Amino acid sequence: xxxxxxxxxxxxxxxxxxxxxxxxxxxxxxxxxxxxxxxxxxxxxxxxxxxxxxxxxxxxxxxxxxxxxxxxxxxxxxxxxxxxxxxxxxxxxxxxxxxxxxxxxxxxxxxxxxxxxxxxxxxxxxxxxxxxxxxxxxxxxxxxxxxxxxx
Numbered sequence: 001x002x003x004x005x006x007x008x009x010x011x012x013x014x015x016x017x018x019x020x021x022x023x024x025x026x027x028x029x030x031x032x033x034x035x036x037x038x039x040x041x042x043x044x045x046x047x048x049x050x051x052x053x054x055x056x057x058x059x060x061x062x063x064x065x066x067x068x069x070x071x072x073x074x075x076x077x078x079x080x081x082x083x084x085x086x087x088x089x090x091x092x093x094x095x096x097x098x099x100x101x102x103x104x105x106x107x108x109x110x111x112x113x114x115x116x117x118x119x120x121x122x123x124x125x126x127x128x129x130x131x132x133x134x135x136x137x138x139x140x141x142x143x144x145x146x147x148x149x150x151x
Contacts, residue, residue, distance in 0.1 A: 006108055011101060021100070032118055046128065071129065
């Protein structure tokens, strides 16, 4: 369903009440924001794990170092993408000077853009986590004893 048809259907569902229709769209946006916060939290966990275990992981091999750094870089790139593309705030009330259908349609277009950006950010984060897990696997597969202090 395209945004024009969706806007008409939502307005019909709400008996032409723009406030009720925008509340539906706002709930959609809130769902995307909540899910984007989860992606940001996961990316933050990568940084935290690196802070605690990064030297140990990187100390196992040059290949593990490369995967660790690549995983960290890609994961942080995901966080930046999500922050800039999804978490950016623009109030739904900026469209109120338009007719109800156009106002709702603009809000739905924004929702769709943010949804696409969220999906892209999630895929980028998944790639970063895969790279990061490869680094951890390389460390675990290293048969040599751990050098240095272990806490």
